[in-house]
Amino acid sequence: MNLLCRNLSQSRAQPKSAHRTLTKDLVDRILGDIGGAVSVPLVRIGDALGLYRTLKEIGPVKAHELADATGCAPRYVREWLVAQAASGYVHHQKGLFSLTPEQAFVFAEPDSPVNLIGAFDTAAAMVGNQPKVQSAFRTGEGVAWGDQAGCMFCAVARLFRPGYVNALVQEWLPALDGVIAKLKSGATVADVGCGHGVSTVLMAQAFPNSRFTGYDFHLGSVAAAKAHAEAHGLANVQFEVGLAQDFDGSDFDLITCFDCLHDMGDPKAAASHIRKALKDGGTWMVVEPIAGDTLEENINPVGRLYYSASTMICVPTSLAQETGLALGAQAGERRLTEVIRSGGFTHIRRVAESSLNMVLEAT
Incomplete structure (x- = not known):
């Protein structure tokens, strides 16, 4: 009888002990997160x-x-x-x-591929954005890109800049079929959703024989992009205000979208317009946040970062526009491919990737 009582006591104690261990592990992890947040x-x-x-x-x-x-x-x-x-x-x-x-x-090195100062700037902007997004949770409405807290546009540009500086010209463009030859000889390029023009300026510097036009729907970002180009003394680039689904211009050899397709209110309409704006044989390069196609594939540090940013920035931005499809920053290649294909593109492939981005080619 005593042995039975002892066994029953141990069986009850074991789950409590396991619970305490799991709780401690969770608290330790959260304390680490809070330490990062207050940093x-x-x-x-x-x-x-x-x-x-x-x-x-x-x-x-x-x-x-x-x-x-x-x-x-x-x-x-x-x-x-x-x-x-x-x-x-x-x-x-x-x-x-x-x-x-x-x-x-x-x-301390702005051009390092792992410079993360922009991530801290983005985190600060997300905190400032809380009241607007919290209200949107109740209404289901969006928070327009131009209404985001602080200089969200500056922070996002700085977050993605190291990746563009270290991979765009060196790896991503060369991975596209036949595009480098066109850029060297002289191509017409549209950078749709160009933001502060970091990507546009990098391409314009690398390929002086080509002509680049950056389009963005945010007036402040276009002004910043123009100042950026002027500071570099570039004559082969210009910036205009325009929406992805109806920007001016046609017969482009290459159209690019950097980390913006998932933010659009109607990315399917954008895909259709981009297809019409390309020359026959033209290429659409879509750079998007790296992601798997399921939640399970995205439960990792990068997925955690992007899901949080998506909740506070990307989904509210999309819901403030047109149809508000709200793909989210972790849409994944399968869903993105469906959107791209809806615009009339028949060949879509992943040509490159980094720790933060995937690069898709559509023709």
Whole structure:
């Protein structure tokens, strides 16, 4: 009888113990997430005040030395540094602070393929966007791109810029069938949904014999894109206000859409218009966030980032437009292919991918 009671007691205790372990694991994970969340303003301060850049240049240093070099108050810099060291964003040893090559790659080198400052800017904008999106949860309405909180457009442009700088000309365009030869000899190109024109300017710089037109429906972004092109002294690029489903121009050799098809209210109408605007034998390059076709395939760090951004940015933006199809940032290749095919394209293939993007070719 005593043995039976002991066994029953153990069987009851085991689930409780397992429950406590699972709860602890969850709490530990959430504490890590909160630590990352409260690091957002600190990272942005470090970027804005040149703390990361200077630390890379003169480290290892003491806190007051970094403060002197950046013109900041020593007490604030000291607290910032220890917070960064606790996060693993800054290296600390024997009272001296520095950036490892890996940390510099993420925080202090703008053209690094893994520079993630733009992700922190986007996270901050998402927090600012909460009241508008929270209200939209009740009404089912959208939040227009131009009504997003803060400079969402600046943050998103900065988030995707490292990927474009390191892969667009070097890998993505060469993966398209016959496109590089056309660009070198002189092609007409439309960059639809160009935003601040990062992608458009990169292509225009690489292929001076071709002519590029960037289209975007947001006036502020078009103005920023024009300023961007002027700063680089480019004569083979222009920017116009236009919607994806009715922008001006025709007989394009290449049309590109960078991380914007899923944001459109009516991407099927856009696909149809793009097909008509292409020359015979022309190519549509669609760059979209990397994703699998099922939720299970997207339960990973990148999927987590994109699903969250989609909830706060992409879905509200789409729902504020026309039919509001709201594909979402994790639509996946199968769903995107259906949308592209609806426009009259018959050949669609994935030609390249990175940790954040997939590249589809449609002809």
